[in-house]
Amino acid sequence: MSEQGQTLTASESWRAPHLSIVVPTFNERGNIELLVEKLEAVFPQLPFEVIFVDDNSPDGTAELAKEIGQTKPWVKCIKRIGRRGLSSACVEGISSSNAPYVAVMDADHQHDETVLPQMLEMVEKEKDLVLASRFLDGRTAEEGLSKFREFGSNVANAIANLVTGVKITDPMTGFFMLKREKFEKIAPNLSSEGFKILLDIIATARNMGSPLNIGEVGFTFRARHDGESKMSPLIAVQFFGLALSKMTGGFLPSSFFLFAAVGATGVVVHLLALTLASGVFGFNFTNAQLFATIVAMTSNFHLNNMFTYADRQLRGSKYWTGLLSFYAVCAVPAIANVSVAAFIFEQNSLFYFAAIAGIVISIVFNYAATRIFTWRA
Ligand SMILES: Nc1nc2c(ncn2[C@@H]2O[C@H](COP(=O)(O)OP(=O)(O)O)[C@@H](O)[C@H]2O)c(=O)[nH]1
Ligand SMILES: [Mg+2]
Structure with missing residues (x-):
């Protein structure tokens, strides 16, 4: 009033x-x-x-x-x-x-x-x-x-x-x-x-x-x-992604750096799985590479879901459909990866170099494609 x-x-x-x-x-x-x-x-x-x-x-x-x-x-x-x-x-x-x-x-x-x-x-x-x-x-x-x-x-x-x-x-x-x-x-x-x-x-x-x-x-x-407190190692990891992103003038998003870091852990997982498959299970190189690629893709999906895309984390049934779409997206470079790596291996038998060459090609493609199909903004 x-x-x-x-x-x-x-x-x-x-x-x-x-x-x-x-x-x-x-x-x-x-x-x-x-x-x-x-x-x-x-x-x-x-x-x-x-x-x-x-x-x-x-x-x-x-x-x-x-x-x-x-x-x-x-x-x-x-x-x-x-x-x-x-x-x-x-x-x-x-x-x-x-x-x-x-x-x-x-x-x-x-x-x-x-x-x-x-x-x-x-x-x-x-x-x-x-x-x-x-x-x-x-x-x-x-x-x-x-x-x-x-x-x-x-x-x-x-x-x-x-x-x-x-x-x-x-x-x-x-x-x-x-x-x-x-x-x-x-x-x-x-x-x-x-x-x-x-x-x-x-x-x-x-x-x-x-x-x-x-x-x-x-x-x-x-x-x-x-x-x-909600502070966690996850947040510390994300901070480094942001710092790197800003150092490129924001050209590359922080999620790209986290995705690449996860990719780097994937390389280690891949090489371990490869060694296991060929050394212990006795797979031939192509089969061992295929096995290692699947193991590394699964591990990469899980880590990206936890760290890179913590803000849009897939849970429950979405986790599994997300994993399938991640496989589907990664299959494209993975097929290229297996054949490129097999080709390099046949040429000069550089076992690990061949494997790494295949993996690097995959990361950029996978980052772009999984942002569209797996972790939609
Ligand atoms: N909306 C929202 N708030 C958040 C999130 N994480 C933290 N906060 C809030 O941000 C503030 C700082 O978080 P805190 O856990 O105290 O971080 P610390 O002080 O670094 O330990 C608090 O008010 C939290 O409730 C989040 O994911 N979403
Ligand atoms: Mg606080």
């Missing part, structure tokens, strides 16, 4: 958000309610919104977020079904915003929300992007990171600085704020694969010839409030 006692229309009572805070979630039910309260305390005056992007968490995070939104309409939730991935969740959350400024932060209270006003002031004034750093001014993140993860984090930071070409103290932080207009420009070129969206944003802007004006604020990284 307005002062005159008239009812306000929706657009009169609605204050468009000045800031959207995107919070990716997976199994964070125990954290989101308190997070919303903390954010309200930080911005008592400012019109802002919280956008949870939840990948259909089994613990019902999305349901709780939507329930909160019933009493606090500035709390929203994008619920994604059948998808996983931190970077793509952030991209979708930011893309759904119409506010001039957008922040990304974790749900688990590791990020200190009280630095948000300072970050906002900096992006309003001059910066395109402000990141909240766990390491600025000699800070260490010992409360929130184990010694092993801190070491891993230092190595990753060094690589990340190489990739982005800017020296920042915490390129791997998941806590940052930027002008939405800048994000919109680079969004089409983001890879959205993996865990490290900030690195991707900074490197992509630079590759596009318009590097961002970046600021940093320090904060003390806290221990997780509730639930478990």
Whole structure:
């Protein structure tokens, strides 16, 4: 009701958000309610919104977020079904915003929300992007990171600085704020694969010839409030794929590098199977090569499904139809592979060289074709 006692229309009572805070979630039910309260305390005056992007968490995070939104309409939730991935969740959350400024932060209270006003002031004034750093001014993140993860984090930071070409103290932080207009420009070129969206944003802007004006604020990284970390060896592997991809100026996607790395393990599997087949089972070369190709294809499918395409992993019956389509796609170069290898072998009897020559040809073809037929985007 307005002062005159008239009812306000929706657009009169609605204050468009000045800031959207995107919070990716997976199994964070125990954290989101308190997070919303903390954010309200930080911005008592400012019109802002919280956008949870939840990948259909089994613990019902999305349901709780939507329930909160019933009493606090500035709390929203994008619920994604059948998808996983931190970077793509952030991209979708930011893309759904119409506010001039957008922040990304974790749900688990590791990020200190009280630095948000300072970050906002900096992006309003001059910066395109402000990141909240766990390491600025000699800070260490010992409360929130184990010694092993801190070491891993230092190595990753060094690589990340190489990739982005800017020296920042915490390129791997998941806590940052930027002008939405800048994000919109680079969004089409983001890879959205993996865990490290900030690195991707900074490197992509630079590759596009318009590097961002970046600021940093320090904060003390806290221990997780509730639930478990989703960091895993898988995510570390994906990070290397992204770093290599950005080093090619984004020309080759990170999934290509992961696919090639899996292909490399396939070579080892292949040669072991080949040795076993010819040495132990006494197969002739062509049959041994055929056997080894099938074993390596199966192993490659499984690893790619786990690592390269973790975000669109095939499960249940789709796993088996996926395996069949993977065989079918790979059969094309595999047939070529067996005959090329057999041919080279006949010519000069270079046993292992012959096998490897056949395999290398397969990788590029398989990558392109399985993206179309097996792990459809
Ligand atoms: N939507 C979505 N959120 C995710 C995913 N993986 C992690 N998150 C969220 O990203 C934030 C950071 O993850 P966390 O496990 O705390 O990583 P850590 O701090 O590096 O251990 C948390 O809010 C998670 O709930 C995912 O696959 N999808
Ligand atoms: Mg965390």
